[in-house]
Amino acid sequence: MRYILRICGIFLLFFFFQSFSVIVLASTDRTSNFSSIDVRLTNLPWWIYGIILVVLIGLVFVLLRRKNQDLQNRIPIRREEPITKRRENPTIIPGNAQTIGSRDEQQDAFGFSDIYDDAFMQEFGVLAVLADGMGGLHGGREASHVAVQGFLDHYSQSSAIPSIPQKLISSLDAANQSVLQFAREQRLLGNVGTTLVAAVIFQHELYWISVGDSRIYLMQGESLTQLTNEHKYATELEKRAALGEISEEVAKNDPQRESLTSFLGLEKLEQVDISEKSISLQKGDSIILCSDGVYGSLSNDEILEVCRYLPTQESAEELITLVLSKKIVNQDNATVAILTID
Known part of the structure; x- marks a missing residue:
């Protein structure tokens, strides 16, 4: 689980910087078309980066939530001891x-x-x-x-x-x-x-x-x-x-x-x-x-x-x-x- 989270984190950072680069370049060059901007490694449109970013964030959220549940299952839950019923007075x-x-x-x-x-x-x-x-x-x-x-x-x-x-x-x-x-x-x-x-x-x-x-x-x-x-x-x-x-x-x-x-x-x-x-x-x-x-x-x-x-x-x-x-x-x-x- 730790390795999966690390890999997802690396991809998340990579696509974040990719998306940020696209947005920065697009904002500085108003004549440019997003689909034609070369961001070193890929020429994908900016909205695809957005979708990938949302999917990765969702995946990380799901994995973190599942990990938290696993931890909770491992930790013994302290339950309140039932109150002992008071003994009735005898006849x-x-x-x-x-x-x-x-x-x-x-x-x-x-x-x-x-x-x-x-x-x-x-x-x-x-x-x-x-x-x-x-x-x-x-x-x-x-x-x-x-x-x-x-x-x-x-x-x-x-x-x-x-x-x-x-x-x-x-x-x-x-x-x-x-x-x-x-x-x-x-x-x-x-x-x-x-x-x-x-x-x-x-x-x-x-x-x-x-x-x-x-x-x-x-x-x-x-x-x-x-x-x-x-x-x-x-x-x-x-x-x-x-x-x-x-x-x-x-x-x-x-x-x-x-x-x-x-x-x-x-x-x-x-x-x-x-x-x-x-x-x-x-x-x-x-x-x-x-x-x-x-x-x-x-x-x-x-x-x-x-x-x-x-x-x-x-x-x-x-x-x-x-x-x-x-x-x-x-x-x-x-x-x-x-x-x-x-």
Whole structure:
């Protein structure tokens, strides 16, 4: 193709100069006849040169255009990748149950986002929250309810926050501020507290956050995994015992062992657990939120045995029935909230 273009270029220049010579000579010698002018190599009329010139220009144009198309065919065209279709939110089945146990009042609280609000689910997923008011402090019942409601309200209104983990952190802070505000109003600042755990299922992914000693379990098939850690003084005691600073006996019998080291109601939350990355979920997976009145009475095997065979709501009710069947002295409030992917 390069050689053809070069040859055409040479002929084009040749006939251009020929035509130019004819025109110049004709314009300087008005008595001359174009057909009789000798332009060195040929005596063709001027209009033939014009035709040849037009044909050559057209040929060069066609060849250049074809070459350009060949180049385009050789260069891979970068095509925009198709936008991945956003995964639809799965159908979520909630379940819940609780008992006051042998306590004077129910200090556990829980709540779900509206699972029938499709617009909310598409943007925020499905949220479950559970809180356990601290019985050793005043206002435990009010603190747990204020925390749950504050968390739910903030989560549903924080549309400007781009990610689920950031929304969970922001909502936890809002819940803590709600508890602190309640404590100030009741002049109980420093004497009000509650645990809180929250889980979100968004497009087959699980996100969670925790403060205190309530738990979140993930049930997948035949396995039950505890996702959260307890923020208790016992954890520090066990670390000190492992380092040889105190004996295991001292760590085991410390009267403050069960005291919480982090909970809502503190001016600054220094211990907060949050999922570092989302957990992929499949149909049949369940997320189980529970207070210590449940896991303190039941083993993990017992929880798994109930939840893997029964429907979600029946599982929640059966767990509480099983707790009560233990007839534990001074049975604590026990609450469970479950989300299952259908």
